[in-house]
Amino acid sequence: GAVVSQHPSWVICKSGTSVKIECRSLDFQATTMFWYRQFPKQSLMLMATSNEGSKATYEQGVEKDKFLINHASLTLSTLTVTSAHPEDSSFYICSANPGVNTEAFFGQGTRLTVV
């Protein structure tokens, strides 16, 4: 099946620093990728839709200046958590679909801990 690789798998950073998370589709091109956030014992929450070559589409309540998304190529989308604070600590997951009406493939997720 298709592979989506996410890096890093975990990161711990001091409050106030910016953290970049990468999401790559390894064997297919993805004009669209999706970024989710998951709090402990809760479901995935869609944060934004990353669009190759154009601006990302953010869900209501998600701060675009806080969570910067760049989809520079057909195989790479990055999520940057700017000036991270402890409340940003969470599990971040990306996904992409290799084709029309196909299942989503997820990255391994990134555990962000801000101290």
Added chain:
Amino acid sequence: GNSVTQMEGPVTLSEEAFLTINCTYTATGYPSLFWYVQYPGEGLQLLLKATKADDKGSNKGFEATYRKETTSFHLEKGSVQVSDSAVYFCAPPCVTGANSKLTFGKGITLSVRP
């Protein structure tokens, strides 16, 4: 738009018990339907899917039938194991076209006791 309604959790069963997790959907047309599973400490992975009405998806002893008359896609397993303990998500149908956005429900946590 497309959406799903998933039964409330959590669910606790004894090993070898029968499992049913309900999921109903609303959709335009008959797009594919999916169940995803998240094992402890891991990311999401596809458990099974059905691509058309009356289709049955199956994997690891789990089954779900795409029933258009009841707009349901209930997940079933005849005899659960401790290793089935996980969170299960019924994903809404993917929208047709070049982009597919999945918005997940709360998921159901299944705990299987030995």
